[in-house]
Amino acid sequence: MNCPYCSSTNTAVFLEMKTPNFLAAYEKKHANLIKPFPFEASLCLDCLLGFNSKPLPNEELDLIYDNYKYINPNRGIGTTKYEGMKRLLRKALGPSEYIVDIGCSDGYLLSYLYDHGYRNLEGIDPSPVPLSPGYNIKMRREYFGENTRFDKKVDSFLLIHVWEHFPTPLRVLEMMRSHLDAEGKVVMEFPNFSGFCHQHLLYYNKYFLRRLCIDQDISIEHYEEERDAIRLIMKFGEKKTTPDFHKSEKEAFRQSVFKIRDKSQTAKKSLISFIQSRQNSPIIWWGSGSVSVIALSQIPEEILRTANITVVDSDTTRKGLFLPGFQGQIQYADETLRGSHIETLVIATSFRKEILEKIASLGCTVGSEYQIEYI
Numbered sequence: 001m002n003c004p005y006c007s008s009t010n011t012a013v014f015l016e017m018k019t020p021n022f023l024a025a026y027e028k029k030h031a032n033l034i035k036p037f038p039f040e041a042s043l044c045l046d047c048l049l050g051f052n053s054k055p056l057p058n059e060e061l062d063l064i065y066d067n068y069k070y071i072n073p074n075r076g077i078g079t080t081k082y083e084g085m086k087r088l089l090r091k092a093l094g095p096s097e098y099i100v101d102i103g104c105s106d107g108y109l110l111s112y113l114y115d116h117g118y119r120n121l122e123g124i125d126p127s128p129v130p131l132s133p134g135y136n137i138k139m140r141r142e143y144f145g146e147n148t149r150f151d152k153k154v155d156s157f158l159l160i161h162v163w164e165h166f167p168t169p170l171r172v173l174e175m176m177r178s179h180l181d182a183e184g185k186v187v188m189e190f191p192n193f194s195g196f197c198h199q200h201l202l203y204y205n206k207y208f209l210r211r212l213c214i215d216q217d218i219s220i221e222h223y224e225e226e227r228d229a230i231r232l233i234m235k236f237g238e239k240k241t242t243p244d245f246h247k248s249e250k251e252a253f254r255q256s257v258f259k260i261r262d263k264s265q266t267a268k269k270s271l272i273s274f275i276q277s278r279q280n281s282p283i284i285w286w287g288s289g290s291v292s293v294i295a296l297s298q299i300p301e302e303i304l305r306t307a308n309i310t311v312v313d314s315d316t317t318r319k320g321l322f323l324p325g326f327q328g329q330i331q332y333a334d335e336t337l338r339g340s341h342i343e344t345l346v347i348a349t350s351f352r353k354e355i356l357e358k359i360a361s362l363g364c365t366v367g368s369e370y371q372i373e374y375i
């Protein structure tokens with residue numbers, strides 16, 4: 001498949017998996033929508049952009065976004081993930097700016113800005129979760145696209161874990177640019193060459209970003225990496241050249257990409273043998289997001305069937321829902337676990353610290369722990 005940025009045919013596959021189309025908890029009535037699909041990720045050897053080379057059909061993606069249940073920081077889940085972004089927003093955004101959050105989800109960042117005096121706020125999302133009535137923030141239920149209109153020029157777009165969902169890097173940038181004030185900016189966060197799954201169509205990294213800035217009149221005014229994410233501020237209309245990376249550094253990156261397949265296989269084998277080694281003991285499997293679904297889908301059905309797994313989550317809205325590829329209903333951690341001894345704990349989310357704090361607050365003790373590695 002050609003590179004979705006530079007059209008090069010010099011591309012190579014670095015990861016293949018089979019995972020369900022839905023990577024989140026679902027209601028029983030949606031069970032017929034869940035299907036496994038092959039997943040494949042490739043690297044462009046010219047511009048170093050990673051991309052989903054077996055994207056789901058559009059109707060499948062639409063179904064996913066119409067029923068999207070992303071993390072809900074307003075319910076206290078996954079808030080640590082936003083600390084760095086909150087710091088950057090307070091520093092980079094003026095209180096009178098017109099700020100539009102594309103893919104605002106439950107409006108967590110908008111409500112945070114509102115709490116700090118920002119009033120000129122708007123959110124756009126195909127399935128927004130409404131904010132509490134105390135917040136006077138407009139949230140539109142729509143996809144950001146060609147037909148999106150604004151009454152005035154936008155000062156800042158926020159694109160938090162959204163850029164990787166578009167099929168090409170440039171189209172959404174151009175659309176935002178057409179609505180931006182001349183001095184306007186885009187504040188973004190996205191996975192740093194990670195998060196390989198059906199919904200993510202592009203896998204960015206600093207090498208590709210430099211190439212983008214060289215080709216286009218785009219400048220990166222601020223850049224930081226934290227854990228698995230890149231956070232930056234982008235402006236248009238100016239070209240600023242930054243020193244190129246050393247050839248050997250880019251080569252090392254290329255090589256590391258082609259080791260992802262092995263790493264993924266090793267993680268899968270390790271998880272399967274761990275589950276097998278606990279065949280006779282109850283397992284508390286914590287987490288019902290994408291990490292959890294991808295991990296469950298890697299375990300052969302016959303092993304899953306005989307394992308004694310209870311899936312729990314601290315998000316009460318997930319209680320009673322189902323996970324693709326798993327039979328039992330999700331239980332609410334606070335009810336199921338309070339005061340108990342957890343013989344075996346599988347942490348199937350990247351929020352380990354928050355989970356362990358929650359467990360301590362519930363007065364639970366833990367025998368052994370296994371952390372799922374996110375591939």
Ligand SMILES: [Zn+2]
Nearest residue numbers: 003006044047
């Ligand atoms: Zn390319």
